[in-house]
């Protein structure tokens with residue numbers, strides 16, 4: 001499972017927004033967001049371009065750190 005740190009999540013809405021954004025990316029499955037740690041984990045069915053991940057998260061108003 002790949003793990004990324006995300007800045008700016010503060011509530012369940014944020015968790016859902018990040019989870020949905022990651023789930024929409026081709027090749028990403030089993031997204032789990034840990035708001036306490038400010039982390040998101042996911043499985044990669046194929047190599048995922050981190051730039052796409054960053055942009056998808058940023059579009060929702062959060063930042064991959």
Ligand SMILES: [Cu+2]
Pocket residue numbers: 009010011012013014015
């Ligand atoms: Cu929120």
